[in-house]
Amino acid sequence: MGGHFTLLTHLLLLLLRSLPGVCGFPFGPVLDLDVTPRTTVYFQDLLGCQQFSRRSLNYNTLLLEDDSGVLYVGARGALYALDTSNISKPVNLMIDWRASAEQKKQCLNKGKDNQTECYNHIRFLQRYNETHLYVCGTNAFRPLCAYIDAEHFNFSSGFEEGRDRCPYDPAKGYTGLLVDGEMFSASQYEFRSSPDIRRNFPFPTLRTEEAPTRWLLEADFVSSVLLRESVNSSVGDDDKIYFFFTERSQEQMAYPSQTRVARVARICKGDWGGQRTLQRKWTSFLKARLVCSVPDYELHLNVLRNVFVLEGQDVHSTVFYGVFGLEWRNIKASAVCQYSLSDIQRAFEGPYMEVQDSKWRQYTGKVPEPRPGSCITDAHRSKGINSSRDLPDNVLTFARRHPLMSTQVHPIGRRPLLFKRSVNYVKMAVHQVTALDGHAYSVLFLGTDEGWLHRAVEVGDQMHIIEELQLFETPQPVVTMVISPRQRSVYVGSNSALLRVPLSSCRRYTSCFECVLARDPFCGWDGALCVDISSRTNRSRLTQDMQKGNRACDNVPGAVVQRRRTVMSGDDVLLQCEMRSNLATPRWTLDGSDFQVYGLDSGHRVGTDGLLLIGARPDQSGDYRCYALENDVWALVRLYSVRVLPDMPFPIGPTVTTGASSTTTGPASPSVSPSVPTERPLPSPPVPLPPGPEFQTYRHMEAMYISLVAVLGGLCLVLTVVLLYVSFCTRGVYQRCKNSQQGLPESGVPHMELKTISSHCNGRRESRHGRRSLSVSNMDDMGDGFLQIVPGVGSPSKSPPPPAPPLPMPPPLPCSEYASSEYTNGMSATLPSVLRKMNGNSYVLLRQPGDPEGSTSPLYHSFTEELNRILEKRKHTQLDPNPPDESSV
Known part of the structure; x- marks a missing residue:
């Protein structure tokens, strides 16, 4: 029953994904609004952080x-x-x-x-x-x-x-x-x-009203703030306290599945309750709905998780930032909406809502004077109303029955400032910084429910997430956050520890391209390093581009990784090129020309982690450059000098060799563009290697490897005999061995069957990447041992059967028949087995000795298909991340 319910749930979610605007789910075109962090920094790579943790928690x-x-x-x-x-x-x-x-x-x-x-x-x-x-x-x-x-x-x-x-x-x-x-x-x-x-x-204490109209309904409070609206007020206004929360909806909703709404409530600091009506109750309580949605896609985020208040030069320029999420806990999505104080005040000055026929509708009748829910001002004092206790009863009765406002508070621009799917933001802090262009930028620090911190900057009407930081090794929610402008740090609290994180780590950007493309308002390039602009009094030589983020960095020294790769023809070669920016795309050139991709049959594939040459050919030799293309800027990341040696037949007859290998030099390499310098000059283009002394050396090396494999095969045979004896005795045959030594008759001789051969024959154990020797058997897999001894079933008769003839030992196979011999740096020898090579990772299908020619296991074809799937999966995960700069020949 549970499985059917799970299947039904998945089908329902798939149906909802196909409808862009159903019930406000974050599916369909709305995903185009998702903002991707430019860089990802993991816990072990954090810079300048401090941690406080004692025996206490939370x-x-x-x-x-x-x-x-x-x-x-x-x-x-x-x-x-x-x-x-x-x-x-x-x-x-x-x-x-x-x-x-x-x-x-x-x-x-x-x-x-x-x-x-x-x-x-x-x-x-x-x-x-x-x-x-x-x-x-x-x-x-x-x-x-x-x-x-x-x-x-x-x-x-x-x-x-x-x-x-x-x-x-x-x-x-x-x-x-x-x-x-x-x-x-x-x-x-x-x-x-x-x-x-x-x-x-x-004294006296005040509280909200519960009857006849309940002012709050299952409210979950997240924040509060005092705004000194009495300072320099032209009307003698009072200070106000704003409360932010989520509660169960009282009004009719567009979507019945949404049962909760986000609210902002306001009370006056000088409220003392009423004289007869609303005694010890607020007379100034009003609340309005906060809307955070994408109207074009009918996406409504109705749960308020956190609020940060950014006060301007005066109280009326105050801006509220709210973090919103979805009501459904099994779907992760977050949005940040920005509200102005003037819009909130306009909502509290608008029409009221009242209960009509058990439903909340807009009130259209006459509103008493002075206006219910307002603070005491000079206009009230001129009428003899000096405090809330002087308010008429009809005003207080109206306020008791009309706490909800009809006007909804929409965000600035009527759309979210930031939207992020698959993430739950739970805490936020905002800091304003002045960049080199003289503009003040708001930098948002957003904490997630899994312990990540996103740094985002507001540029124009768009948000740019500079980086995402993994603050805690163990996933845990961020529970509190506060910014210290003096220490230029943000303090983040969680269940297990308290962290101090710098507002920015400019030294993380090691080149001009990274420093400028980051669009970090804290950082600028000084010609040699990326520095915090606040640390320099003379900023005329600093480079920063907040608006476009694509200012050129010509003739600026930078480290470019350069490697040489020499491989044999037919090998699969991966030229790794990791993009440090999640917003960058790789672009490759060969000998200065654009490297085009014509499909799967083109002999190569381009991925986010590098360029794969499938069955390398000599004409694919050359200088490969990998660029990171981001915001119309090409930044050189890696340079490879690839040399593909032709696959030539062995010479027949005696060969005369000399003591020294010949070297050949070709024409000079094409020069590197001056705007993208490298660490060292480019190597010469590849020249076909003629048969001669150097090739004879290669033949001797191959003979040496084959000899080594033969020796390992002999060791494998010895170990096989030992394991046969150990396994034979440990499976209950020890007693029969003892009887045989004492001359006692045997009740039966078990039949033994060779079942599994491990990759130990070539002297290597199973690697951490999962490299294993594979075999075909009609039996169930019994483990990872060298040999599996399966005892036969004895005769049920009392008379002992005649002893079974000894098993014929097959001739020892050379290891080249069932294992792969590998060279370094992606070179593999050609073996007479069913073999697939991939930059040094080899797989071979084992066959039983003595099988007739062409006979294969019934699992052969499925096994081959499984190998192909494994190879395709491991092409980008099982490679040496730092191959040596050496020839593999």
């Missing part, structure tokens, strides 16, 4: 005080004060704050998980005043809060009850702020309570 709360150089960290059962310049040094301060054994026991009695929930997870950590911090933790499902003396880094007083300020569950969405001695937080605080937004202190 480093999910960070408080950065950049001016004082301190990073406060809240982990599971501990608090740390780290030096921002070196988070790895052991002198960092620590407060041990673990849940007591009694509290853990009570947590277990409540049915909670002892591996994750019954600990003290720090959820809130912020500055309270100049001398103290305020911290709250879950404390094994009994939240506590406390004050910390920042100077001595210890608790300065007793603990406070925290159940109204911190959630019980460490996995619940939560956000909180300390503003001028007042604490604002949003979460689901208790077991069965509904999520709400609260002001916890000072």
